Amino acid sequence: KAGVTQTPRYLIKTRGQQVTLSCSPISGHRSVSWYQQTPGQGLQFLFEYFSETQRNKGNFPGRFSGRQFSNSRSEMNVSTLELGDSALYLCASSNLAGGPDTEQYFGPGTRLTVT
Amino acid sequence: SQQGEEDPQALSIQEGENATMNCSYKTSINNLQWYRQNSGRGLVHLILIRSNEREKHSGRLRVTLDTSKKSSSLLITASRAADTASYFCATDARAGGTSYGKLTFGQGTILTVHP
Numbered sequence: 001k002a003g004v005t006q007t008p009r010y011l012i013k014t015r016g017q018q019v020t021l022s023c024s025p026i027s028g029h030r031s032v033s034w035y036q037q038t039p040g041q042g043l044q045f046l047f048e049y050f051s052e053t054q055r056n057k058g059n060f061p062g063r064f065s066g067r068q069f070s071n072s073r074s075e076m077n078v079s080t081l082e083l084g085d086s087a088l089y090l091c092a093s094s095n096l097a098g099g100p101d102t103e104q105y106f107g108p109g110t111r112l113t114v115t
Numbered sequence: 116s117q118q119g120e121e122d123p124q125a126l127s128i129q130e131g132e133n134a135t136m137n138c139s140y141k142t143s144i145n146n147l148q149w150y151r152q153n154s155g156r157g158l159v160h161l162i163l164i165r166s167n168e169r170e171k172h173s174g175r176l177r178v179t180l181d182t183s184k185k186s187s188s189l190l191i192t193a194s195r196a197a198d199t200a201s202y203f204c205a206t207d208a209r210a211g212g213t214s215y216g217k218l219t220f221g222q223g224t225i226l227t228v229h230p
Contacts (some may be wrong), residue, residue, distance in 0.1 A: 004157075033216040042223065043203065048216030056215035088155055094216065103148065104218060106158040 002027065004093050004107035012113045018079040021110045025072050025093030032074040032105060034066060046089075047073055078112075086114045103106040121204060121221040129229050134191040136224040138204035145207040147180055147187050148218065152201045161189075161202075184214075196230045 005024045025032050026110050034046040045058040049068035066076040072093075078085055088111050092104035121138045128134055140147070146165045150158040164171045164180045164187070171178045177190040191198055205218040 031216050035218075035220075038180045043185070043205075043220035045219065050216070056217050058217070090157060092158075092216075092218075103160045103163055104216070105160065106150075108157040109155075111155070 003085055004091060004105055006089075006091055006107040006110050008110060009108065010111045010113075013081050014115055015081055015083060017081050018077060019081060019112060020075055020077045021091075021112075023074045023076075023091035023093075023107060025074070025091075026061060026105055029093035029095050029105070030072050031094045032068060032072065033092045033094075034074070035092065036060075037090060037109070038084075038086070043090070046076065066106045081114045083114050085112065087107050087112060116230075118134055122136045123224060124222070125227070126224045127227045127229065128194060129169075130194060130196055132228075134194050134198070134226055135230070136202050136204075136226070138187045138189070138221050138224050140187075140204070140206045140208075140219075140221075141185065142206070142208045144182070147178075148205045148207070149176075149178060149187075149189050150203045150205060150220075152223075154200075154202065158203065191226075194228045196228050199226060199228045201225050 007022045012104045031050045033048040035043050037043045047054055047066050048056040052068045063079045068074045088109045089107050090109045092106045094104045146163050148163045149161040152158050162173045162176055162178050164178050175192045180187045184186050201223045203223045204221045
């Protein structure tokens with residue numbers, strides 16, 4: 001079974017621009033979560049989607065948004081980029097139909113650098 | 116915000132030695148999970164321990180959970196150079212229900228195993 005894939009793997013953007021990151025979950029997984037990882041703040045939860053609905057959201061400004069498509073693929077968008085948005089963005093998929101004790105499987109991440 | 120603390124922040128050992136990492140958390144949990152991350156790449160799931168379990172084994176890994184102290188430990192026995200990585204604990208914090216894909220991570224322990 002193919003793992004979680006994320007595209008692009010690396011991205012360089014300028015302050016003020018916007019960016020869209022993509023995540024394809026493991027086949028059959030319907031839940032996709034997004035995380036931001038920075039040296040200062042560590043791993044922080046952004047949001048989670050299940051069957052095209054956002055069910056949970058972390059403490060990030062409205063510049064961070066996401067969506068999920070009917071095939072469970074997900075995108076996240078960051079508008080008006082700031083230098084502090086430079087981070088590794090990780091997505092994870094899981095099959096939450098099995099209940100709360102479910103592992104998350106992570107993709108390789110997208111390294112975003114804002115200059 | 117981070118769920119808790121991990122210690123030590125960094126651990127350096129020789130091949131063949133055991134490595135122990137500790138994690139503390141703040142809220143009631145459904146489960147606690149341990150992940151490994153190599154050099155800023157994606158996270159690899161190692162083991163999940165449920166809140167009603169006290170100890171779990173997987174290969175060279177042993178995890179304990181003390182919910183009264185809100186703490187967990189990860190023991191890697193007979194370590195190898197390939198175990199060099201960052202190790203994170205993560206909690207699924209909505210006891211009795213689902214946290215809808217949100218894991219809360221500790222700051223991580225950087226393990227270096229010297230050949």
